[in-house]
Each structure stands twice: as C-alpha cells, then as structure tokens.
Amino acid sequence: MRYAMAIDTLKCVGCSDCVVACQTENNVPHGYARDWITETVDGVYPSLELEFRSERCNHCDNTPCVRTCPTGASHIIEGGIVKVTPGKCIGCGACIQSCPYDARFSSPEGWVDKCTFCDHRIANGQDPACVEVCPTHCMYFGDLDDKNSNVSKVIANRKWKVLAPEAGTDPQIFYLI
Amino acid sequence: MKTTRRDFIKISSLGAGTIALGTPAIKFLAGADDSENKGKSGAVTRTPNYCEVCFWNCAGWVYKNEEGKIWKIIGNEDDPHSYGRFCPRGTGGVGMYYDEDRLKTPLMRVGEPGNQTYKEISWDEAFEHIAGKMKEIGGKYGNESIALFKHGSSGKHFGKLMSAFGSTNQAGPAYAQCKGPREEAFALTFGEPLHSPEPLDIRDTKCLVLIGSHLGENMHNGQVQEMSEAIDKGVTVITVDPRLSTAASKSKFWLPIKPATDTALLLAWINVIINEELYDKEYVDKLTIGLDKLKDHVQQYTPEWAYGITTIEPSQIRATAKAMADASPSVIVHPGRHATWYGDDTQRIRAIAILNALLGSYGRRGGFYLPTKAKLPGFPSEKNPNPAWSWRDIEPEKYPFASDGVTNLLVDGSHPDYKGKHSIKAWFVIGTNLPVSIPNTKRTVEAMDNQEFIVVIDTMPTEITGYADIVLPECTYLERYDDIRVSPHREPNIALRMPAAEPKYESKPAWWMAKELAKRLGLDAYFNFENYSEVLDWQLKQIGSSLEEMKKIGVKKFEREFDDLYFAPGEIPEFFTGSGKIELYSSELAAYGFDPMPVYKPLPEPEAGFYRLIYGRAPMHTFSRTANNPNLTDLMKENSVWINPKVAKEWDLKNDQKIWLKNQDGAISSFPIKVRVTERIRWDSVYMVHGFGHKDKRLSRAFGHGLMDTEMITNVLIDKESGGTGMRSNFVTFLTEKPEKEVQS
Structure with missing residues (x-):
C-alpha cells in the first residue's frame, strides 16, 4: 500500500477550492492552510506559459521531517502517510525547517499541523476532501501499489514531474504536465 | 415590428387566493417534520440547499457536525449545476453564516438623512415605520414612486410585495450591469x-x-x-x-x-x-x-x-x-x-x-x-394591480429592446436632475450593494440623497446599508426556505433550499419580512401562508413530489417531455x-434605427500615461459581497493591480508597492492598491479583480483592503439598445504618493 496523488496542471485553474475544502473538512483555523496554490509564469508577453499547482505535504518516502523530530510526534502510518501526533509534539519546529516544501506550520495550539491525506476519510473509502471537491477533476488519489488505481494509471500514461527532486525526499505528489 | 417574442418570454401571473390567517410567532426551521435537521447529538446530519454565494445556485448538502453546528457544504451528485462539486465560494459559504460582522437587528437612522448613526429597533417598530412611510409616499406620489432594486432569491419575495403594492419599478444589476x-x-x-x-x-x-x-x-x-x-x-x-x-x-x-x-x-x-x-x-x-x-x-x-x-x-x-x-x-x-x-x-x-x-x-x-425546465405552478395568490406607469416610462424614448428592469433608469428617475413626469421617491434595496454594483457611484449617491425614504435588506453591513433610513437584517441562505430552484437545463430539474439552522441573531428570511409588511399594508391576500414551507409543499405536490421527498433528495430530475435536446436532422x-x-x-x-448588422466603431483610447482599466473576477469571490467572508478572505483578502513589466519599469513600480489610482476624470481611489508586476497583462492596460476596497468599517476584514474599481468607472457608455452600462472605457494613471483628496469627480 502506497498512497499518492497526481494533479493535472493542464486542467487545474488555481481556484483554491481544495484549500477551502480542506479548511472546512479538517476545521483548520482561519489564517492557516494545509494546502495552497502556487502560480508560475514563464516568458515574455505574449509568449507565455502559466502553471497552477495545488501543493501540500508530499508524504515523502524519505522523510526529513520524521528524522528530525525529537519526540516521535512526526511518524508514518500505513500507506506512507506522514502524520503528527499533537500530544507528542512540543512545537520545536525542527520539522518545519527540514521540509523542502514548506508544508508544515505551527497551529495556534502550539503543535505542528499539516496535510493528512484525510486519512479519516480514506478509512471510510472516500477520497481526500481536496480531491472530492475539485471542480476541474484535476486530482487523482489512490494506491500506487495497485496498478489499476486511477493514480497509477495516469502516472503510467502521462508525463509528470515532482517538486524539488534534488532534495532526494522521494515525494509522492505527482504533477501531470 | 413584432413584439410577440418578448411577450412570449414573460411569465403570466396567477389566480386568486383565500383569506390569510393570523400570524403567531413561528420558528423558521419548523416544518411538518424537521426533526432530522436539529443536529442530533453525536450524529452528523445534512440538509439540502442551493448556494446563494453566486447566481449559479448550485445544489448541495449542508452538513452539521456532532454538536449540531454547521460544518461544511458539499455538492449534490444529482445536480446539473454543480455535478456534486462546489466551487471555492460555495465551499466557503459557511463563512457567510459564521461572519460575526453580520447585520444582527433592525436598525433605524438617528437624526437627519446623511447621518450614519443608527439605533437598534424591534421588528414591529421597523415594519410599522416602513408601512407608514410606504402609505405616506404612495399617497403623495402614487405607489409606483417606490422602486425596488433586487438581486438573488430573496429579491423575489420583495418583488412580489412591490408588485402587490402596485409598483413594477423593479430592477437588478444582473440585467443592465451584466x-x-x-x-x-x-x-x-x-x-x-x-x-x-x-x-x-x-x-x-x-x-x-x-x-x-x-x-x-x-x-x-x-x-x-x-x-x-x-x-x-x-x-x-x-x-x-x-x-x-x-x-x-x-x-x-x-x-x-x-x-x-x-x-x-x-x-x-x-x-x-x-x-x-x-x-x-x-x-x-x-x-x-x-x-x-x-x-x-x-x-x-x-x-x-x-x-x-x-x-x-x-x-x-x-x-x-x-x-x-x-x-x-x-x-x-x-x-x-x-x-x-x-x-x-x-x-x-x-x-x-x-x-x-x-x-x-x-x-x-x-x-x-x-x-427545458420543470413546470412548477405558482402558489395561488391575489391578482396584482396594474400600475399606472413603470420603469420604461421614466425615459420612454430610451432602450427600446430592454426586456427587464434597467437599474440606471431607476437611478435617472430618482436623480435631482430628472425632468420627466415619473419620479422615484423611495427605494427598497435587497441583496445588492448598489454603490459598488452600479457604475458612477457619485450619481447613484446623488439619487439616493434625493429620496424621501430608503430601506435596505441585506445580511452584511455593506456600503448601501449606510444610505438607508431603515436596515433589515436578512438571515443567510443556510437559515431559510426560499423558492424552489427551477432552472433551464438539459433535463428539467428542481432543487430545494431549506434552513440548516435557526437564523442567527435577530435576522429573518426575506419571505417573512415581505409577508409581515404585506399584513400592515392590507395585502395579506398575496401572502396566503404561515410558513414558506407550506408554499413549497403545495407547489411540489402539483408536480408529483413533496417537501418531504425533497428534504431527502435535495434535487429531483424529470424526463424531457420531447426528444428535442438538439434540432432533429433536416x-x-x-x-x-x-x-x-x-x-x-x-x-x-x-x-428602431439601429444597425441591422454589427458595425465596427472605434472606441475612446487612453491618453499618454493612462492605461485602460480592465476588471474581472477571482474564483474565490463573488461581486463585492464576499470580501468579508472569513473563509474566502483566507484565500484572497485584497486585489492587486496587474501592470506589465515594461510599464512598471517606466514608472519605477515594484511588486507589492502600494499606489493610488487616478482616472481620466480626476477621480482618485479612496485606498491604495498593491502593484503586481506581471507579464500576464498587456502594456496598454491594467487589470484588477472587482469587489474590494470596501469603505464601511463595519466590514472588519474587508475595510480598506484593496481598491474599488467602481470608483474609477466614471465614464459610463450606455448601450442604446438595452440600457446596459459599458464600464470599460475608463483609463487610469498611477499615484505613488498619498493624494490630497480634494479632487473627486
């Protein structure tokens, strides 16, 4: 079991629905977000390329955040999902510093928060809130070990990239290009 | 010329009704069986609704958490407007409900018009006062002299009230501004x-x-x-x-x-x-x-x-x-x-x-x-009186092809410079922030200053509420019944809105306000029901459904009557x-003397140092009405002005620098706006998202954030066929120092 996400940049319009859906689903306090939109523009008018990306924790295979956590609050659960146990987190912020994706933040309660791939929803057979809400249907979620899963199929059939491959974290969010 | 086409699209009014009953205090959530909506402790519950954050009106489910509190809104899979997926505004619609800046009680202006000090009053006081003013102004100038500016689902209830009262001077920005x-x-x-x-x-x-x-x-x-x-x-x-x-x-x-x-x-x-x-x-x-x-x-x-x-x-x-x-x-x-x-x-x-x-x-x-659309019969009601005149008579020569009320005609008829016979003397405004939604704010304000009485109904203390004599707090769409959504689509379909929670504070649904006012105006026969749920149940039963069924499914689709989604071959x-x-x-x-085929006519060009102002939308905001929504301000809290790098270099402007704008008529923005230097915009234009730069301090999150494009839109080119207000022939230049505000066109 290896959960992963593929996001089609050819369809994403950068609307931020994934962001607000995550916030309401997970009761993320106002002013904080577990996912966000990045926009990149290349070229000179009118020869331009524009890309929107919905970004979040990459649930890496090689996890600097888990390695640097002094208390074991950051940990990996089944399917490779990286999670934080609030009761164990002392809010030292070592994981925030170590993450090449800037995917973690200190919550108002003092512990470090981040994307969970909505593991509470996966347990009920549902997709993460961001995937379920996306009005462009640009996100695919599933098990990479299952060759018939949606995410396996699009990664097999489309060109893709990952973010900050040079960091060597083996990220599990794939951007279809 | 044939007028059959426009007659054809008009919807006919309905038959006579029966005597109304007295009005005991009622709970708005109350229906025949609403126990499932009370958020039983320990269980997640859901109620159907359709979204009111924009006009697309997507149908979905409002979820309440284990404590019975509104939690999230998710699209209804059967809905052809949303296909089960809401946009960010709809998903963030919960913020409208939780916004602590909402209007909470009826308010009455204290002192002279123009004095923006209000006192809280009871609903009874508000209705007595409004009904008294309506009778007084109607008695002096005719009931037609009271106009209604409306938008959205709640506008319909006041539209019904005003039609019953004898005024069809009704218009919404959805026509002449859109x-x-x-x-x-x-x-x-x-x-x-x-x-x-x-x-x-x-x-x-x-x-x-x-x-x-x-x-x-x-x-x-x-x-x-x-x-x-x-x-x-x-x-x-x-x-x-x-x-x-x-x-x-x-x-x-x-x-x-x-x-x-x-x-x-x-x-x-x-x-x-x-x-x-x-x-x-x-x-x-x-x-x-x-x-x-x-x-x-x-x-x-x-x-x-x-x-x-x-x-x-x-x-x-x-x-x-x-x-x-x-x-x-x-x-x-x-x-x-x-x-x-x-x-x-x-x-x-x-x-x-x-x-x-x-x-x-x-x-x-x-x-x-x-x-095609579902044929939902209207609830039986008294026949409306025939008004002596309507919006078209304000300037009878103008806009012969306008098939719906033209807001700017109502403004013309309300303005001190109006010379015709059909003056507007009082305004009702519901669900639309007119100083921002109609261009040339100055003229709109002059028209408002010329009114004897203004009532504003809204959920939020938007700019328009500052011009009202009486403000009525409407509850949000998550707290009320409204009409069944009947929209044209590939298949006939209907959607239900029902309250997921009791109205917060002292806010109330528009249907209730209209009905209570009707009672005080002797128009009870037009509002022949206790709770709006009765109206819906009666209507639904005429087409083989019921309120009970719709509460369970939210959206119902029907077969097309004929196989005519496209023209048949030949x-x-x-x-x-x-x-x-x-x-x-x-x-x-x-x-009518217009070009029978389109002709290219050159439009005004900016002078040197000025750039055409283009405005548009952001996916997470609607008009000027969502800028204070706590969920949506989290996604975007202010607009920026997009400037091509070549232009930015010429003016030495940097990203995130705050500048003021001045337009071709000398109008200067009230607030500064952040510069966004980007290749995404041409060098002869600048761009910004509409709906920011709010001026009412009661909007605590929106006040002073960004710039209100409407302030820069003083040159309005009217479409002579329809009355539409062309807003894109305005040109702006940049002020890098805080301007003295004496110049304001």
Missing part, C-alpha cells in the same frame, strides 16, 4: 435570450471560443467542469483576451487582442467564414435570413483590416476561423455573461450570435443545446424572431 445586452442580442438573432445557466454543450464541444469569458476565474461551476472534461477529450480552446487569463493558458490559440477592438475581430472572422465558404451551408440556407446582406456588409472587414485595429495577425485570424469551421457544428463561440463593456454591447454580442449561426452551432450537439424550426428565422440581418433593429 447580461442585458447579451440577452437582447441572442433574442434579436435567435428569438430567445440565453437565460442562466447558459445552454452551452461544452462537454461535447470540439472547439470553445472564449471572447469575453474567463472560465476558471469566473467559477460558473458547470461550465468550468465541462471545460475540464472537454480538455480531457482534446477540445481546441481559442481565447481572446488582452490578459493571459487562466483559460488563455489552457488554450491552443491565445489571441492577445488590443482591448476594445473585439467587434473588429468578430467581423473579420465572419468575413473569413463567409468568403472562404466555411459556414454550414445547409443550416444557413434553411434556418437563417440575411446572408447576402451580411456578405456584402462584411467585405470591408478583412483580416488585414482587422490586424491594424486588433493587433492580431491575419494568419492567426484565418487559422482560428478555420479551427472553428473544422469543429462545426460542435463549436461554441461563448456568449459571455458580464457583457456591459463598451456601450455597443448588444451589437458586439450580435456578432457573436451571428458567428454561431454561421457555424450552425445553435441547437446542435457540442454547440448550444435546447434547454428539421426547420420556427424561431421567435420577426421573420421566424435566425436573423443575420435584424429587421427589428433596423425598424
């Missing part, structure tokens, strides 16, 4: 306006042309989703925009047009499609009238001619015309929605309609489907135009 010219252009060409949602078969189209639509930034939900589906199927998207819009970035062809020259490009496309015989010959022969005249007319509009005007190369114009023809009839030249740009908008959209006709896309798969349908054909040449326009 889609009015488009509706008339399509009606003049195909005999029917497009309505909402537009019947565009985007999911099956092979070529989508966006000229005046930026799907993805305007989250017209079903269309955005269908465009995404079409991208998967390999659609060719052609986007015409001076800005690299989101849609432009997903297009095979992006034509970075010089702004205000769209009609020239459209006419050149028509030229190519006719001269190169790329049009659908059988369709055009059998269904349209005026091809010969059109052919002669467009000979002057060659791609080479258009190049000098639009800056689009002739080869690109020909290539895109060919791409459209290759896809024909599965091609859509998108009609747009907010069409009030340049004051020649009916003519510009006529060119779009004509192009679609030549491509044979209207009534064809992958083009424009033929919508069918020669009759259109509701004067000729019964699709009118490439419009005899109706000619009869």
Whole structure:
C-alpha cells in the first residue's frame, strides 16, 4: 500500500477550492492552510506559459521531517502517510525547517499541523476532501501499489514531474504536465 | 415590428387566493417534520440547499457536525449545476453564516438623512415605520414612486410585495450591469435570450471560443467542469483576451487582442467564414435570413483590416476561423455573461450570435443545446394591480429592446436632475450593494440623497446599508426556505433550499419580512401562508413530489417531455424572431434605427500615461459581497493591480508597492492598491479583480483592503439598445504618493 496523488496542471485553474475544502473538512483555523496554490509564469508577453499547482505535504518516502523530530510526534502510518501526533509534539519546529516544501506550520495550539491525506476519510473509502471537491477533476488519489488505481494509471500514461527532486525526499505528489 | 417574442418570454401571473390567517410567532426551521435537521447529538446530519454565494445556485448538502453546528457544504451528485462539486465560494459559504460582522437587528437612522448613526429597533417598530412611510409616499406620489432594486432569491419575495403594492419599478444589476445586452442580442438573432445557466454543450464541444469569458476565474461551476472534461477529450480552446487569463493558458490559440477592438475581430472572422465558404451551408440556407446582406456588409472587414485595429495577425485570424469551421457544428463561440463593456454591447454580442449561426452551432450537439425546465405552478395568490406607469416610462424614448428592469433608469428617475413626469421617491434595496454594483457611484449617491425614504435588506453591513433610513437584517441562505430552484437545463430539474439552522441573531428570511409588511399594508391576500414551507409543499405536490421527498433528495430530475435536446436532422424550426428565422440581418433593429448588422466603431483610447482599466473576477469571490467572508478572505483578502513589466519599469513600480489610482476624470481611489508586476497583462492596460476596497468599517476584514474599481468607472457608455452600462472605457494613471483628496469627480 502506497498512497499518492497526481494533479493535472493542464486542467487545474488555481481556484483554491481544495484549500477551502480542506479548511472546512479538517476545521483548520482561519489564517492557516494545509494546502495552497502556487502560480508560475514563464516568458515574455505574449509568449507565455502559466502553471497552477495545488501543493501540500508530499508524504515523502524519505522523510526529513520524521528524522528530525525529537519526540516521535512526526511518524508514518500505513500507506506512507506522514502524520503528527499533537500530544507528542512540543512545537520545536525542527520539522518545519527540514521540509523542502514548506508544508508544515505551527497551529495556534502550539503543535505542528499539516496535510493528512484525510486519512479519516480514506478509512471510510472516500477520497481526500481536496480531491472530492475539485471542480476541474484535476486530482487523482489512490494506491500506487495497485496498478489499476486511477493514480497509477495516469502516472503510467502521462508525463509528470515532482517538486524539488534534488532534495532526494522521494515525494509522492505527482504533477501531470 | 413584432413584439410577440418578448411577450412570449414573460411569465403570466396567477389566480386568486383565500383569506390569510393570523400570524403567531413561528420558528423558521419548523416544518411538518424537521426533526432530522436539529443536529442530533453525536450524529452528523445534512440538509439540502442551493448556494446563494453566486447566481449559479448550485445544489448541495449542508452538513452539521456532532454538536449540531454547521460544518461544511458539499455538492449534490444529482445536480446539473454543480455535478456534486462546489466551487471555492460555495465551499466557503459557511463563512457567510459564521461572519460575526453580520447585520444582527433592525436598525433605524438617528437624526437627519446623511447621518450614519443608527439605533437598534424591534421588528414591529421597523415594519410599522416602513408601512407608514410606504402609505405616506404612495399617497403623495402614487405607489409606483417606490422602486425596488433586487438581486438573488430573496429579491423575489420583495418583488412580489412591490408588485402587490402596485409598483413594477423593479430592477437588478444582473440585467443592465451584466447580461442585458447579451440577452437582447441572442433574442434579436435567435428569438430567445440565453437565460442562466447558459445552454452551452461544452462537454461535447470540439472547439470553445472564449471572447469575453474567463472560465476558471469566473467559477460558473458547470461550465468550468465541462471545460475540464472537454480538455480531457482534446477540445481546441481559442481565447481572446488582452490578459493571459487562466483559460488563455489552457488554450491552443491565445489571441492577445488590443482591448476594445473585439467587434473588429468578430467581423473579420465572419468575413473569413463567409468568403472562404466555411459556414454550414445547409443550416444557413434553411434556418437563417440575411446572408447576402451580411456578405456584402462584411467585405470591408478583412483580416488585414482587422490586424491594424486588433493587433492580431491575419494568419492567426484565418487559422482560428478555420479551427472553428473544422469543429462545426460542435463549436461554441461563448456568449459571455458580464457583457456591459463598451456601450455597443448588444451589437458586439450580435456578432457573436451571428458567428454561431454561421457555424450552425445553435441547437446542435457540442454547440448550444435546447434547454427545458420543470413546470412548477405558482402558489395561488391575489391578482396584482396594474400600475399606472413603470420603469420604461421614466425615459420612454430610451432602450427600446430592454426586456427587464434597467437599474440606471431607476437611478435617472430618482436623480435631482430628472425632468420627466415619473419620479422615484423611495427605494427598497435587497441583496445588492448598489454603490459598488452600479457604475458612477457619485450619481447613484446623488439619487439616493434625493429620496424621501430608503430601506435596505441585506445580511452584511455593506456600503448601501449606510444610505438607508431603515436596515433589515436578512438571515443567510443556510437559515431559510426560499423558492424552489427551477432552472433551464438539459433535463428539467428542481432543487430545494431549506434552513440548516435557526437564523442567527435577530435576522429573518426575506419571505417573512415581505409577508409581515404585506399584513400592515392590507395585502395579506398575496401572502396566503404561515410558513414558506407550506408554499413549497403545495407547489411540489402539483408536480408529483413533496417537501418531504425533497428534504431527502435535495434535487429531483424529470424526463424531457420531447426528444428535442438538439434540432432533429433536416428539421426547420420556427424561431421567435420577426421573420421566424435566425436573423443575420435584424429587421427589428433596423425598424428602431439601429444597425441591422454589427458595425465596427472605434472606441475612446487612453491618453499618454493612462492605461485602460480592465476588471474581472477571482474564483474565490463573488461581486463585492464576499470580501468579508472569513473563509474566502483566507484565500484572497485584497486585489492587486496587474501592470506589465515594461510599464512598471517606466514608472519605477515594484511588486507589492502600494499606489493610488487616478482616472481620466480626476477621480482618485479612496485606498491604495498593491502593484503586481506581471507579464500576464498587456502594456496598454491594467487589470484588477472587482469587489474590494470596501469603505464601511463595519466590514472588519474587508475595510480598506484593496481598491474599488467602481470608483474609477466614471465614464459610463450606455448601450442604446438595452440600457446596459459599458464600464470599460475608463483609463487610469498611477499615484505613488498619498493624494490630497480634494479632487473627486
């Protein structure tokens, strides 16, 4: 079991629905977000390329955040999902510093928060809130070990990239290009 | 000229009702069986609703958590507006409910008009006062002298009240500040306006042309989703925009047009499609009238001619015309929605309609489907009185093709400079923030200052509430019943809105306010029910459903009566135009002295040092009404002004620098705006998202964030056919120092 996400940049319009859906689903306090939109523009008018990306924790295979956590609050659960146990987190912020994706933040309660791939929803057979809400249907979620899963199929059939491959974290969010 | 088409689209009023009962105190949540909605402790519950954050009105489910508190809103899978997925605004709609800045109690102005100090009053006091004023002003000047500005679902309840009272002086910005010219252009060409949602078969189209639509930034939900589906199927998207819009970035062809020259490009496309015989010959022969005249007319509009005007190369114009023809009839030249740009908008959209006709896309798969809707009978009520005059009589010579109330005509009739016989003396305003939604704020304010009485009904303390004598706090759409949503679509469908929670604070639903006012005006017979749920249940039972059923399913679809989603092969349908054909040449326009076929007319250009102000939408905000929503301000809390790097260099402007804007008439922005230096905008224009720069301090999150584009829109070019207010001939320059505010045009 290896959960992963593929996001089609050819369809994403950068609307931020994934962001607000995550916030309401997970009761993320106002002013904080577990996912966000990045926009990149290349070229000179009118020869331009524009890309929107919905970004979040990459649930890496090689996890600097888990390695640097002094208390074991950051940990990996089944399917490779990286999670934080609030009761164990002392809010030292070592994981925030170590993450090449800037995917973690200190919550108002003092512990470090981040994307969970909505593991509470996966347990009920549902997709993460961001995937379920996306009005462009640009996100695919599933098990990479299952060759018939949606995410396996699009990664097999489309060109893709990952973010900050040079960091060597083996990220599990794939951007279809 | 035939008037049959416009008569045809009017909806007839209804039969007589019975005697009303007294009104005990009622709970708004209360219905026949609402126990499932009370948020049983420990269980997640859900109630159906349709969204009111924008006009798309997507149907979904409002979830309450284990504590019975409103938690999230999720799309209804059966809903053809949302296909089960809400846009960010709909998902963030919970913020409207939780916004602590909401209007909480009825308010009455203390002291003289213009003094923005209010005291809290009871609902009884408010109604007694309003009813007294209505009788007084109606007695002096006639009931017609009281006008209603309205928007959205709640506007309908006050529309009913005002019609019963005897005033059809009713209008909404949705017409003359938005889609009015488009509706008339399509009606003049195909005999029917497009309505909402537009019947565009985007999911099956092979070529989508966006000229005046930026799907993805305007989250017209079903269309955005269908465009995404079409991208998967390999659609060719052609986007015409001076800005690299989101849609432009997903297009095979992006034509970075010089702004205000769209009609020239459209006419050149028509030229190519006719001269190169790329049009659908059988369709055009059998269904349209005026091809010969059109052919002669467009000979002057060659791609080479258009190049000098639009800056689009002739080869690109020909290539895109060919791409459209290759896809024909599965091609859509998108009609747009907010069409009030340049004051020649009916003519510009006529060119779009004509192009679609030549491509044979209207009534064809992958083009424009033929919508249908459920036939829901109206609740029995007294017949409305016939008013002695209406909005059209304010300036009887103006806007002969306007088929719906024109807000700016009501403003004209309210203004101290009005010389005619039909003055407006009092305003009701519900669900629309007029100083921001109607351009030329100064004139709107002068008209308001000239009123004897103003009532504003809203959920939030928006700018318009500061001009009211009485403010009534409406509850949000999550706390009320409203009319059943009946919209035209591929299949007839209906959707229910019901309260998920009791109204917060002292807020109430608009239907209740209208009914209570009616009681005090002796108009009880028009509101012949206790709770709106009775109205809905009665209506639903007439079509084989019930409130009980709809509470469980939220959305109900019906079979189409006929197999007529598209024209049948060989069918020669009759259109509701004067000729019964699709009118490439419009005899109706000619009869009124307008151009029967679109003509390119150059528009004003900016002087040196000024840039054309283009405004648009962000996917996470609607109009000026969401800028204080805590969930949506989290996504975007202010607008920025987009400036091309070449221009920024010339002015030495940097990203995030705060500047003020001044327009061609000397109007200066109240607040500064952050600079966004970006290649995405042309060097002759600047761009900003509409709806920011709020001036009312009671909007704690929105106050002073960003810049209000409406302040910069003082040059309004009116579309003479429809009355639409063209807002895109305004030019701004940059002020890097905080200006002295004595100059304000």
